[in-house]
Amino acid sequence: MSAQQAITGARVFDGDRWHDGAALVVAAGKVSAIVAEAELPAGIDRRGETGRLVVPGFVDLQVNGGGGVLLNEQPDVDGIRTICTAHAQFGTTALLPTLITDTRAVTRCAVEAGIAARAERVPGFLGLHLEGPHLSISRKGAHDPALIRPMDGEDLERVLEARKALDVLLTTVAPESVSNAQIEAMAGAGVIVSLGHSDSGHATVAAAVAAGARMMTHLFNAMSPLGHREPGMVGAALDLGHVNAGLIADGYHVDPVSIGIALRAKRGPGRIFLVTDAMSTIGTDLRSFTLNGRTIYRGGGRLTLADGTLAGADIDMVSCLHFMHEKVGLDLEEALRMASLYPAEAAGVTGRKGRLTHGHDADFVVLDADLSLRSTWIGGNPVFENRS
Structure with a gap:
């Protein structure tokens, strides 16, 4: 994976609220930011998850x-x-x-x-x-x-x-x-x-x-x-x-x-x-x-x-x-x-787990709209993907 990766096309829940039209940016195993997709740099590695939900692991x-x-x-x-x-x-x-x-x-x-x-x-x-x-x-x-x-x-x-x-x-x-x-x-x-x-x-x-x-x-x-x-x-x-x-x-x-x-x-x-x-x-x-x-x-x-x-x-x-x-x-x-x-x-680990905000571990789950699980990520790396 590149220095930075963006998960795009999904609704992102940061643990407090939803972000629509936004991308989850991860780098070095951590959450870098949640930003508007239009603000992503041209060369960033993107993974599309259109219509899905990205939520804290x-x-x-x-x-x-x-x-x-x-x-x-x-x-x-x-x-x-x-x-x-x-x-x-x-x-x-x-x-x-x-x-x-x-x-x-x-x-x-x-x-x-x-x-x-x-x-x-x-x-x-x-x-x-x-x-x-x-x-x-x-x-x-x-x-x-x-x-x-x-x-x-x-x-x-x-x-x-x-x-x-x-x-x-x-x-x-x-x-x-x-x-x-x-x-x-x-x-x-x-x-x-x-x-x-x-x-x-x-x-x-x-x-x-x-x-x-x-x-x-x-x-x-x-x-x-x-x-x-x-x-x-x-x-x-x-x-x-x-x-x-x-x-x-x-x-x-x-x-x-x-x-x-x-x-x-x-x-x-x-x-x-x-x-x-x-x-x-x-x-x-x-x-x-x-x-x-x-x-x-x-x-x-x-x-x-x-x-x-x-x-x-x-x-x-x-x-x-x-x-x-x-x-x-x-x-x-x-x-x-x-x-x-x-x-x-x-x-006692809210400094790194439970939210998708800057500096937290890039631990997240991608769900379909019906809450069926598509993939699981730990430290910015996919550890499970449902290919069915």
């Missing part, structure tokens, strides 16, 4: 697997590369490979893999999400209860050391299994502390947030519900303004009506953003796979253990976008922000 903070790989089962840099490549087919340009509760040894391998992926600049790799093992057994979901345990001093030190080597480290913990002092130590070191898989009440959650927690993991799922006498974790997520919350928008984890209620109720400046909670099935025809020695079955758009417990999600980010726009009835612009800008804000 999707940012997914909870990705357990993809392309036939589950991070728990292949905690190495090749596994991370496969996961990132699989999700690029569906518009995700930055993601956190997510390790579900596992042994100390597997957790150590996953962290080492994340450090290697950062060093090798694996396209799409943003950092790691450690979901567990410091959760509540009463809200374990598909996590193996035999591996769930309280955080000890060694665990805390490993998390703090991992954060030094990764740009983004997110960990999901339950207040029942960590102390507020531990939350304070992690948050002080730059770890994003998310609360989830917990039966805690509003007051306990508020204390954890005061200690530094800033996120809730998959709103509504594996957490105490909103009640009329005890607001629970769901109530806390909506009430506490500085808390962001991930949401799985597949129609199985949360009903569209509940999603709409939550969006209207959420107190800011925190946001509800989209996550896939995707497993290894994404981009494959797998009908089953293994997690912690247990078989997970795929069918009817759902992933379940043998007893019917939901075990992650069988959805990609562009499908989540469709769901929010078409089933929930959200304006396209807000649905796009939930898939890009808001997770970038939650991860």
